[in-house]
Amino acid sequence: MYNLLIGGAAGQGIDTTAAILEKLLKRSGYHVFTIRDFMSRVRGGHNFSLIRFGAEPVHSHNNVLDGIIAMDEETILQHRDQLKENGFILCDRKLSAEDPRAMQFDMDEMAKTLGNPRVSGIIAVGIILKLFGETLDGAEDVLRAFVKPQLIEINVKALQKGYQIAEKRYEHLEGKYHDWMLISGNSAVALGAVAAGLRFYSAYPMSPSTSIMEKLAALGDEAGLVVEQAEDEIAAINMAIGASYTGARAMTGTSGGGFSLMVEALGLSGMAEIPLVAIDVQRPGPVTGLPTRTEQSDLKFVISASQGEFPRMVIALRNPADSFYQTMRAFDLAERYQIPVVLLSDQYLADATSTVEPFDPDRIQVMNPTSEHDGDGEYLRYRYSENGISPRLIPGKTKHLVVIDSDEHDERGWITESAEVRTKMMDKRMNKLEGIRQELLEPEFIGSDGFDTLLLGWGSTWGPIAEAVELLNREGNARYAALVFGDVYPLPQKLLLEKAPKAKRVINVEQNATGQLAGLIREHTGIACTGSILKYDGRQISAEEIANRVQKEESR
Secondary structure, three states, X not given: OEEEEEEEEEOOOHHHHHHHHHXXXXXXXXXXXXXXXOOOOOOEEEEEEEEEEEOOOOOOOOOOEEEEEEOOHHHHHHHHHHEEEEEEEEEEOOOXXXXXXXXXXXXXXXXXXXXXXXXXXXXXXXXXXXXXXXXXXXXXHHHHOOOOHHXXXXXXXXHHHHHHHOOOOOOOOOOOOOOOXXXXXXXXXXXXXXXXXXXXXXXXXXXXOHHHHHHHHHHHHHHOOEEEEOOOHHHHHHHHHHHHHOOOOEEEEEXXXXXXXXHHHHHHHHHHOOOEEXXXXXXXXXXXOXXXXXXXXXXXXXXXXOOOOOOOEEEEOOOHHHHHHHHXXXXXXXHHHOOEEEEEEEHHHHHOXXXXXXXXXXXXXXXXXXXXXXXXXXXXOOOOOOXXXXXXXXXXXXXXXXXXXXXXXXXXXXXXXXXXXXXXXXHHHHOHHHHHHHHOXXXXXXXXXXXXXXXXXXXXXXXXXXXXXXXXXXHHOOOXXXXXXXXXXXXXXXXXXXXXXXXXXXXXXXXXXXXXXXXXXXXXXXXXXXXXXXXXXXXXXXXXXXXXXXXXXXXX
């Protein structure tokens, strides 16, 4: 397994260089996992991408580096302490490296000689490919996906130039993932929505959710869907609810600050029983917080968002494959139970790219948006039923009038203040939770049944936790296991109640300051965690951090 860091200032082409390199590595058969760490500015600052790759699956980042590709001196200063003793620093000769591991070339001068100073990053990519014993086969095809046609030739020459001036240094690892996908979490959400039959997406741009809208907009004509950039998040969610009312499968997306504006309309979806899928791609708060960083601090917020009580489902996405299938499933659950379903992602998962087995949309069946209405009698949009689900018709598609209201209403949809009707209608809606609980997916169990320490996590901590369990069991004779939740509300309890009593220690691992999953578990099951591993500095926790902190917890 190898780990490279590409760093520099915003505007130096860090992201493009990393995207081209990871694509070339995947094309060679490697399993690739890339995270992006960037500041909230257009120019300057310090940005970097971490590319981890090997012949075996990799699902999280690692801060110990085999190589640094430095576009500026700041990258060397900030990251050389993470570099292995036998690692390398690849940089231009004009930079002051002052490190025996530095490999310096006149890349900027070479780029100018070729006729375009901006191709120095591609020269670096060529050097890296040679160092790791790769070939240039298919490189031109990869470049075509990133550069304009008139610039293909000079970029190919730059890649070849870098390849020629370097020598092989590392063993080539034979991977088998040539035909797999390389995709980000946000792109996987977008594809899952399209596969589920999405017809309308509305949002206001807010990082780190914006790339979902961008991906859907790019697919709009081909997929037959409308993407609307609303004036704000209040408009965005109301547009989506309106589209769903008319029978179009609809979705909205934002981050925590935008979701704050959406909460009253979320209640409208619950009261009017209009299906809705919404995604909150989390970042640190409150208010603006750290706009380009990651956190898991919106869990309790989305579970209780909007006034009053109504059934909803909250699903935390764990990895790109999970993002695709759970997004499809969210549309099915929203349609069948006529409820809002909230997806929780975060910047780490949203922007990270990973090698993924090609998706199979046939794995998830999504219900049609209408129900049958028996006979020619009066249509009751909110007819009382034991399971809480009433027949749903689309306005204008039948002779029946489809009445909805944000006030409390009777079976027809007419406003009422009757105490009896209020109680019956609340019971009807809340009865949906019984059916939803039957749909819950248990958390993923990772590790050995002989454990005495059980880690609990949710969402994007899946990758780091899974690797941490592997690291700990390598040293500790299979004493460690984990449960990582995807469905978080209602809380699946069967596996938790089975596994937790067997553990001497139950430790929650979360990217927030208050241990929100631990609080939810204690509220619903009475199970109290004996320790917590919390990180909330805007950077994702790594497997090594988790393993080290677990061992510290045990030594107390």
